Amino acid sequence: MTTHQPPEHPDFLWRNPEPKSSYDAVIVGGGGHGLATAYFLAKNHGMTNIAVLEKGWLAGGNMARNTTIIRSNYLWDESAAIYEHALKLWEILPEELEYDFLFSQRGVMNLAHTLGDVRESIRRVGANKLNGVDAEWLDPQQVKELCPILNINDNIRYPVMGATYQPRAGIAKHDHVAWAFARKCDELGVDIIQNCEVTGFLKDGNRVVGVKTNRGTIHTEKVGLAAAGHSSVLAEMAGFRLPIQSHPLQALVSELHEPVHPTVVMSNHVHVYVSQAHKGELVMGAGVDSYNGYGQRGSFHVIEHQMAAAVELFPIFARAHVLRTWGGIVDTTLDASPIVGTTPVENMFVNCGWGTGGFKATPAAGLTFAHTIATGTPHKLNKPFALERFETGALIDEHGAAAVAH
Amino acid sequence: MLLISCPNCGSRDETEFQYGGQAHVAYPEAPDTLTDREWAEYLFYRDNTKGAFAERWLHSTGCRQWFNMLRDTVSYEIQAVYRMGEPRPAGSPEAGATTSPAAGNAGSSASPAAGNSGTSSSPASPEGALK
Numbered sequence: 001m002t003t004h005q006p007p008e009h010p011d012f013l014w015r016n017p018e019p020k021s022s023y024d025a026v027i028v029g030g031g032g033h034g035l036a037t038a039y040f041l042a043k044n045h046g047m048t049n050i051a052v053l054e055k056g057w058l059a060g061g062n063m064a065r066n067t068t069i070i071r072s073n074y075l076w077d078e079s080a081a082i083y084e085h086a087l088k089l090w091e092i093l094p095e096e097l098e099y100d101f102l103f104s105q106r107g108v109m110n111l112a113h114t115l116g117d118v119r120e121s122i123r124r125v126g127a128n129k130l131n132g133v134d135a136e137w138l139d140p141q142q143v144k145e146l147c148p149i150l151n152i153n154d155n156i157r158y159p160v161m162g163a164t165y166q167p168r169a170g171i172a173k174h175d176h177v178a179w180a181f182a183r184k185c186d187e188l189g190v191d192i193i194q195n196c197e198v199t200g201f202l203k204d205g206n207r208v209v210g211v212k213t214n215r216g217t218i219h220t221e222k223v224g225l226a227a228a229g230h231s232s233v234l235a236e237m238a239g240f241r242l243p244i245q246s247h248p249l250q251a252l253v254s255e256l257h258e259p260v261h262p263t264v265v266m267s268n269h270v271h272v273y274v275s276q277a278h279k280g281e282l283v284m285g286a287g288v289d290s291y292n293g294y295g296q297r298g299s300f301h302v303i304e305h306q307m308a309a310a311v312e313l314f315p316i317f318a319r320a321h322v323l324r325t326w327g328g329i330v331d332t333t334l335d336a337s338p339i340v341g342t343t344p345v346e347n348m349f350v351n352c353g354w355g356t357g358g359f360k361a362t363p364a365a366g367l368t369f370a371h372t373i374a375t376g377t378p379h380k381l382n383k384p385f386a387l388e389r390f391e392t393g394a395l396i397d398e399h400g401a402a403a404v405a406h
Numbered sequence: 407m408l409l410i411s412c413p414n415c416g417s418r419d420e421t422e423f424q425y426g427g428q429a430h431v432a433y434p435e436a437p438d439t440l441t442d443r444e445w446a447e448y449l450f451y452r453d454n455t456k457g458a459f460a461e462r463w464l465h466s467t468g469c470r471q472w473f474n475m476l477r478d479t480v481s482y483e484i485q486a487v488y489r490m491g492e493p494r495p496a497g498s499p500e501a502g503a504t505t506s507p508a509a510g511n512a513g514s515s516a517s518p519a520a521g522n523s524g525t526s527s528s529p530a531s532p533e534g535a536l537k
Contacts, residue, residue: 232454243450245427246479290425291408294456294480299407301421334450391446 013179014058014186019193022219023051025373026211028198028234029226030054031063032174032359033351035181035192036366037224037373042188044367045374050190051220053213055197059178062228065328066359067251067273067285069264071108071169073128073135074401078384079337080131085381086364087168093363099180101173102278108169109138109147111267111313113158120400121164128166136165147263149314156312158270171264171275174359181366201238207346208238224349224373226365229294229329231352240344243390244331244353247288250298250306252325256280260316268400270309282320284310288330288356298327330356335395336402340369340382349373350387357402408477411487414469426462428452429474430494456480460494 025041027034030052041047054060070090072083094100112121121137128135140152143163152160182192193215202210202217210219225234229246257280266273273285286306289298303325311318332355333339339353351369354361368382378386389395408420434440434448453459459479464472476486476495486495 230456233456241447241451242454243446243452245452245454246456291461291477292427292454292459292479293482295482299420301407301419390450391442 013183014192016194017191019051019053019196019213019215019218020191021217022210023049023191024220025050025222025224026218026220027052027224027226028211029061029228030058030182030192030194031061031226031228032059032178032181032362033228033354033365033369034224034226035059035178035185036362037226037351037369038185038190038192038366039181039188040367040370041374042185042190045370047374048189051218052185052190052192053196053198053211053218054192054194057194058182058192059175062328062330062358063174063178065251065326066174067275067283068171068174068277068359069108069169069266069273069275069285069357070103070172070360071166071264072133072360073108073110073124073164073166073169074133074398075124075127076396076398077131078396079398079401080128080133082364082368082381082385083361084131084133085367086361089363089367090172091168093180097180097184099176099183101176101180103170103172104278105168105170106263106275107146107165107167108264108266109143109163109165111143111163111265111269112161113267113269114161117269118161121162124401125164128164134166134168136167138163138165147261147265149260149316150265151313151315158267158309158312160313163265169264171277173278177362198234198237201345201348203239203345205346206344208348222347222349222373224351224369225343226351226369228352228354228358229331231331231350235343235350238343238345238348242339242350242352242387244333244339245292246294246329246331247291248293248295248298248327249288249330249356250286250302250325250327251284252286252303252306253277253281253283253323254317254320255323257282257320261314265313267309267313270313272306272309272313274310274314281323282317288332294329296327296329330354330358332356335389336398337396338365338385339387340365341372341378341386341388342376343387347376353385355402408482408484410463410475410484412465412468412471413473413487413489414471415465418465418468422465422467424464424466426464426472429460429462458485462490 034052038052072087074080112118125135125137140160144152197214200212208223235242261276264275271287275283286302331352333353340351343350368379371379411417474488477484
């Protein structure tokens, strides 16, 4: 736990330009992934005549609503590669972007509560080690030593039978991450255009040649979609389908507390994940609502379930108060893995399907998506995450590591 | 939480039900002739409509029967509840916003009843909303 406070930021971090009539590339979605994509397009590929279109305000969608957990302890080789690459980028980005976003490598624990959990967790620790991802298996006593406020008694409904632990994992200040990318994008000449909603696409045959927006038509040679829960809506405008379903996902924070929680604790089984923000709020994530929804709010019974689990695991939370709750719209796929690559429409690319865990992947999503947009072909890290996998059957089943069941 | 009007049991809390995703997705009529693309459509692709959406629900702790529901995915308002096998009620403004292009994936019951607007034909009253 740190007393480190966020830095004062300057009055202006980016311009608010009027959209130009044409760009070399347009990114739809001004969240973390869209901004990171624009940053790497400019930095790695020299594409600076580009725009990021955001229908609301910058980073006001899922980027503002996530629980900021960063880790790379995924089971399969493909996932470990892309998430571990993201983690390595997180480790250097504050310096590279010249902006402190309080990346705190305080470790992440994933609890096991059943024999099935234990076996799956130990298997995942083994897989992580083989992929060069730091991972340990902790017994309940070691769990208690690392996080003393956790209840490891065996008289609770789902006793703690151990945990996986990734020491290099942690949290970051999500808003500051977005601002850090936005500021650098702006410096590199990228136009960040807020309050600009895409209403359709211009096509020449099967090739996209422009974007229709509520602020006029923008001609462009390439379009990258990075709109998370609204990806299906955009794809439909462009004339193709995506195998994703949008669900509400909720989180909440308590009032500020003294530092009590030194790490990040996640539990798939009882469905809660908890960390303590730098300022002192307890940040807790819940599960998704079962039904499809775009309402950016979820059901109360989901939070009730989550709080019951949290209080059992952390008895001292019983006296805390919920300060606010909110929901975001997450884009889930059937294999709990993202889709990053080309689409059936020429020169249109998609980055979506990150579901409940896209924040941690922000730098790698941006890096690989920028590569895909600039070169027209996937980066080696996102090649397995192509839309075609649903036809070939080469799915990447990460339900065990995705943390939120969906 | 939704208050869902089961066609057999009446109004119950959402927690008694399980979600079954998009309604009216028919099993392919000639599965042996499907291409990989068409199989992918049948197995993995579902509409993700923003607006009125026809979906299946199971009353798992009640009558244990499946039924269909028309619900707005933005306001979460339940617009109609109807039995399995019945067509999607007419008159919903965004009916059929996205229909599957795959062969064998859109049964006749999937298409909204055209030319039938203006008549209130939902078999069960669309009771229930958020509470």
